[in-house]
Amino acid sequence: KRLERDLRGALGRGELHLCYQPMFHLGSGQLLKAEALLRWRHPTRGWISPAEFVPLAEANGFILTLGEWVLQAAMAQARAWQGGQWPVRLSINVSPLQFAQPNFKETVLAALRDAQFAPQLLELELTESIVMRNPEIVRRNLQELRNEGITVAIDDFGTGYSSLSYLRDFDINTIKIDRSFVRDLSTPRHAPQYALALVEAIVKLAGSLDVELVAEGIESREQFELVRSLGCDVGQGYFFARPLSASEFARLLGREP
Numbered sequence: 307k308r309l310e311r312d313l314r315g316a317l318g319r320g321e322l323h324l325c326y327q328p329m330f331h332l333g334s335g336q337l338l339k340a341e342a343l344l345r346w347r348h349p350t351r352g353w354i355s356p357a358e359f360v361p362l363a364e365a366n367g368f369i370l371t372l373g374e375w376v377l378q379a380a381m382a383q384a385r386a387w388q389g390g391q392w393p394v395r396l397s398i399n400v401s402p403l404q405f406a407q408p409n410f411k412e413t414v415l416a417a418l419r420d421a422q423f424a425p426q427l428l429e430l431e432l433t434e435s436i437v438m439r440n441p442e443i444v445r446r447n448l449q450e451l452r453n454e455g456i457t458v459a460i461d462d463f464g465t466g467y468s469s470l471s472y473l474r475d476f477d478i479n480t481i482k483i484d485r486s487f488v489r490d491l492s493t494p495r496h497a498p499q500y501a502l503a504l505v506e507a508i509v510k511l512a513g514s515l516d517v518e519l520v521a522e523g524i525e526s527r528e529q530f531e532l533v534r535s536l537g538c539d540v541g542q543g544y545f546f547a548r549p550l551s552a553s554e555f556a557r558l559l560g561r562e563p
């Protein structure tokens with residue numbers, strides 16, 4: 307309860323900010339996109355993970371305000387980095403509750419306009435649980451956003467309720483394989499051939515659907531080489547970079563060819 311109240315004030319007090327974690331093309335090493343990730347520095351409790359406060363904000367509806375701020379702040383930052391010539395895509399996590407709002411498309415378009423950000427460079431990451439609420443509104447929002455040129459990724463793929471019906475029902479551009487599958491490649495909880503078979507099956511599926519495939523949570527060279535050899539297109543994880551502050555990310559951009 308107290309944390310809930312603190313969170314409502316945190317935005318105004320400037321305690322929330324965004325980190326950016328890069329994703330790289332596994333074949334060429336090229337920087338392709340950045341995922342914006344929320345961080346909260348609480349005045350007395352220190353850093354609080356979004357894994358803790360996003361569910362609170364989803365339960366009380368504050369995620370709508372927070373999510374709108376994330377859209378605006380991330381796009382303004384990305385645009386500022388290169389004076390509007392930002393060639394790298396920006397991925398933003400969207401809560402199922404945001405996506406089920408009838409005016410979600412207008413919210414996204416307004417943020418794009420304010421930041422003068424190209425819709426083609428924006429990717430929205432959806433978790434699979436989204437399908438549980440108001441599927442008709444979600445479907446319409448998705449279709450309309452796709453018509454604007456915005457791309458859509460399924461986050462944490464393989465762990466949610468209905469990965470496959472998602473692919474069937476929605477026009478998806480990117481699949482992000484959940485990091486538990488990547489971890490199992492090097493330290494399987496079950497038999498190693500299962501870990502391989504699961505990733506191989508997802509690679510095959512993404513290939514047949516012509517969907518971009520991102521492997522999340524790559525923490526070691528071994529995992530990097532495995533997912534690359536199995537045919538994943540794009541990688542994200544501590545092996546390449548942790549979520550970076552905006553200024554650290556700007557430095558990374560400066561190093562790019």
Ligand code: G
Pocket residue numbers: 342343344355356357360373376399400401
């Ligand atoms: O960054 P970290 O690993 O602590 O993130 C934990 C969880 O919080 C992840 O599931 C991530 O998707 C989620 N998350 C991070 N930033 C945002 C955000 O801006 N909006 C929403 N809805 N979720 C976020």
Ligand code: G
Pocket residue numbers: 327343399461462485522523524525542543544545549
């Ligand atoms: O649910 P989602 O995929 O949006 O969660 C993203 C979060 O995953 C990031 O905020 C980041 O903190 C975390 N993350 C990113 N790379 C790694 C990694 O290599 N290993 C682990 N354990 N977590 C990671």
Ligand code: MN
Pocket residue numbers: 341399431461
């Ligand atoms: Mn994500």
Ligand code: NA
Pocket residue numbers: 461462463482484485522
């Ligand atoms: Na994820």
